[in-house]
Amino acid sequence: xxxxxxxxxxxxxxxxxxxxxxSKTTIDRVEPAFWWAGMVNPELQLLIHGNNISDLxxxxxxxxxxxxxxxxxxxxxxxxLNLTLKEDVxxxxxxxxxxxxxxxxxxxxxxxLKQRREGSAQREGFNNKDIMYLITPDRFVNGDESNxxxxxxxxxxxxxxxxxxxxxxxxxxxxxxxxxxxxGFTALWINPLLENNMESYSYHGYSTTDYYKIDPRYxxxxxxxxxxxxxxxxxxxxxxxxxxxHCGLNHWWTKDLPTADWYNYQELKDKPVxxxxxxxxxxxxxxxxxxxxxxxxxxxxxxxxxNQRNSLLATYxxxxxxxxxxxxxxxxxxxxxxxxxxAEFMSDWSGKIMAEYPNFNIVGEEWxxxxxxVSRWQRGKVNQNGYVSNxxxxxxxxxxxxxxxxxxxxxxxxxxxxxxxxxxxxxDFLYPDPFNLVTFPDNHDxxxxxxxxxxxxxxxxxxLVYIYTTRGIPQIYYGTExxxxxxxxxxxxGLIREDMPGGWAGDKANVFEGKGLTDQQKEAMDLVKKxxxxxxxxTALQDGELKHFSPVNEVYVMFRFDDKTKVMxxxxxxxxxxxxxxxxxxxxxxxxxxATDVISGKTYDLTSGTIKVPxxxxxxxxxx
Numbered sequence: 001x002x003x004x005x006x007x008x009x010x011x012x013x014x015x016x017x018x019x020x021x022x023s024k025t026t027i028d029r030v031e032p033a034f035w036w037a038g039m040v041n042p043e044l045q046l047l048i049h050g051n052n053i054s055d056l057x058x059x060x061x062x063x064x065x066x067x068x069x070x071x072x073x074x075x076x077x078x079x080x081l082n083l084t085l086k087e088d089v090x091x092x093x094x095x096x097x098x099x100x101x102x103x104x105x106x107x108x109x110x111x112x113l114k115q116r117r118e119g120s121a122q123r124e125g126f127n128n129k130d131i132m133y134l135i136t137p138d139r140f141v142n143g144d145e146s147n148x149x150x151x152x153x154x155x156x157x158x159x160x161x162x163x164x165x166x167x168x169x170x171x172x173x174x175x176x177x178x179x180x181x182x183x184g185f186t187a188l189w190i191n192p193l194l195e196n197n198m199e200s201y202s203y204h205g206y207s208t209t210d211y212y213k214i215d216p217r218y219x220x221x222x223x224x225x226x227x228x229x230x231x232x233x234x235x236x237x238x239x240x241x242x243x244x245x246h247c248g249l250n251h252w253w254t255k256d257l258p259t260a261d262w263y264n265y266q267e268l269k270d271k272p273v274x275x276x277x278x279x280x281x282x283x284x285x286x287x288x289x290x291x292x293x294x295x296x297x298x299x300x301x302x303x304x305x306x307n308q309r310n311s312l313l314a315t316y317x318x319x320x321x322x323x324x325x326x327x328x329x330x331x332x333x334x335x336x337x338x339x340x341x342x343a344e345f346m347s348d349w350s351g352k353i354m355a356e357y358p359n360f361n362i363v364g365e366e367w368x369x370x371x372x373x374v375s376r377w378q379r380g381k382v383n384q385n386g387y388v389s390n391x392x393x394x395x396x397x398x399x400x401x402x403x404x405x406x407x408x409x410x411x412x413x414x415x416x417x418x419x420x421x422x423x424x425x426x427x428d429f430l431y432p433d434p435f436n437l438v439t440f441p442d443n444h445d446x447x448x449x450x451x452x453x454x455x456x457x458x459x460x461x462x463x464l465v466y467i468y469t470t471r472g473i474p475q476i477y478y479g480t481e482x483x484x485x486x487x488x489x490x491x492x493x494g495l496i497r498e499d500m501p502g503g504w505a506g507d508k509a510n511v512f513e514g515k516g517l518t519d520q521q522k523e524a525m526d527l528v529k530k531x532x533x534x535x536x537x538x539t540a541l542q543d544g545e546l547k548h549f550s551p552v553n554e555v556y557v558m559f560r561f562d563d564k565t566k567v568m569x570x571x572x573x574x575x576x577x578x579x580x581x582x583x584x585x586x587x588x589x590x591x592x593x594x595a596t597d598v599i600s601g602k603t604y605d606l607t608s609g610t611i612k613v614p615x616x617x618x619x620x621x622x623x624x
Contacts, residue, residue, distance in 0.1 A: 025098070026050040027109060029252075031212055031316070032323045034112040037064075037091045039322075040121070040356045045315045046111075048079040049256075056098040056106055064089025065113075071312070078258045080312055091115040117329060125361030125392075126187040126237050126332040128435050129542045131468075131532050132475040133185040136444050137193060137218055138165055138203040140478055141172025141503035150216045154199045154250070159504070162494030165203045170219035172503060174227050179512050181234040183481065183525075184532030187473075188231060189239040189334050191444055193218050197250050198302065204444075204493070205241070206336060207248030207303055211320045221327075228328050237331025239363075240324055244317050244349060245340040246303040254304065262313055264296040264305040271298045274305070278339040278368065282376055284384065295342060308345035318349050322356055331361075335391070338364030338377055343387060350379075350390035363393035363438050363473075367445070371398045371427040380432030396437040396472060398424050403441070403466055404452045407459040409573075411554065417573040418556035422548065425470065435543060439467050440475040444497055448477075450485030457483070457520060458616035461527060462571055465618030468531040469558055469569040471546050481528040482511055482521040527599060531620070534598050540565040547588050555580060555613075559588045568595065570619045579610050595621035 027050040035044055048058070054076045060067050064086040071080040081096070095108040126132065142148070148167045149156035158164035170193065180188060192205030195215040205215075214224050228238045257266065265271050274297030280286040281294070298305045308314045324330060333353070338346065350362055366374045374397065375381055377389045402424035409417040416422075428434040441449035441463050453459035460483060467474050478484075478500055486495040502510030509516030517525070535541045544562035554573040557580075561567065568589070572578050582589060595604040595611070598620040604611045606623070613619045 025052045025055055030109060032319060034114055036116045036326055037089045037113045038116050042085050044083040044085055046081040047316060049077055052076050053079050056100055058096055058098055060094060060096045062094035073258045074260055075256055075258050077256055122359060123357055124359045126239060128473050130187040130473055131185050131535055132187040132189050132473060133180055134189045134443055134475055134477045136191045136497040138168040139497045140168045140500050141176055142167040143172030143175045144169050147217050153197055153217055155202045163201050166499055170223050170227050174230050176512055177230055177234055183529050184536050186235055187237045187239055192241045196248055198248050206243055208243060209248045209251045225328050239332035239334050240330050241334045242321055243336040245337045246299045246305050249302045249304055261307050261310055264307045273297050274299055281339055281343055282373060308342040314345050318352050321353055333362045335362060335364045338366050347388055347390055354390050361393055362391045363395060364391045365395050367397050369398050369401045371430050375430040378432050393436045393438060396439045399439055403463055407453050407463055416551035417554055418551040418571060422551055422556060435471045437472040438475050439470060439472040441467055442477050447491035448485040448496055449480055450483045462618035465569055465620050468535050481525045483524045530599055538565055540567050557585055566623045568621045568623050570613050572613050572617050574615055576615045577612055579612050582606060582609050592623040595623040597621055
């Protein structure tokens, strides 16, 4: 069935780019270019951009649609139309008329309210039943070489430049969805795919230059929808990476900003960079100046800080997020730099998305090892200062850092290597819903996990067993399944986000075909595949109860269980095979007689009261 879509860019439907000889007035953008009938929020704001568009007034006549307000701003090239869509409004097209001062219609724009997908409002977002795979699209697979260089884009492909574009795209992801499905993953978080038309270093995607357009070097809006559809056929939800805090300096509106306060510090020649002092937002003693220096400073000099206190911009950003959820049938949003935008705006942003889609999920990035700071952003948290957040999930950086530190910790008298990890997990009392946190060994911003554990394969495997055992939603970065690493513990982003072997013609190794891989890489892939598929099919590891025992003799034990399955994971930091006394764990074992290793298939007899586990290991057992 052919998809009928309103084209958003280039040509804006018939009369959209009409020019009046007398007024020299044009329309070149209407955003959002279409909307849907039956949304929970009846309000809709249209941004109209065109030369001298403010010389005109707008009017419309369509049953169920009211034009409440026409807003003119400092720039003569913008109009903002505030509409109300009644509950019983029907899908359809209607003209918006633009009239001059004499009341003469200069031109019309045909707007469309589409029919929502059946069950759209009840869509299920990612949750703790899912296992997430993270991709940096430019570095995964080049599935369409014809879009490597696009004339309208400022940066082309240079695969020799670690900070340049390498050519990975949406088609490459579509072509390898079977690989992701075979590994067992049920959710796919892709780093930003929206247009990033910057002169250099544009591949990472975090300098948006058009909020309604997929970057043509990745594909198109229509191809993105195809990706979501193809992923859904395989039981995989697509999570969109979004950025409310900043855009790219080359965003189309930078040369013609609507208002004098669209960007923070817009009036200053030298833009101050953020202090990154996120703690000021929770600090009961923080000064207003310190809070502003964090929240309003530019992320870098090529990323303008958006002023979400401007109500027009705030509405624009909220609608854009909802538009992508509805248009592309998303299964979640990952929100970049969550504590950096205006805090009250983020409460409103997340609240309005969740009001439209009560079963949806949003995961925010609060990059800190302090769980008190992470927890304050999760929905349901009662904060001392009264701040209310509506984001259901957050990235669990505290667990990630504690895991690495515990794995690397040398044995010391009177301490246990896993104490830091045990104690960090014990901080879960801070979170309203710790089972909805996203846990991970690494991501696109951190050094590769393989590098973080100093290329110790035992530590690498132990860490993965922990991530798949503990509460939350596991996230694995592409290439972790083949111990991808680059000997750069400092974490150079261009090296962290290296090309996936086999994603380009002529690659010597091919992950997807299993060619040219070392025995260690094959073992790692087998481990990831077994752990992912086991967790996918084991409810105890999804939302089952969790009990852990404080580390003893360099051994840390965690149980996950429900009425179907009981899983016992043993984390051993001893440098020799270790005998485990099971009496210590009978509170949860409750006389279990045997256990089977999820990875090796080895069976253990528990009736003797002891079992032996390998040195420096993570062992996941199903006990009976």
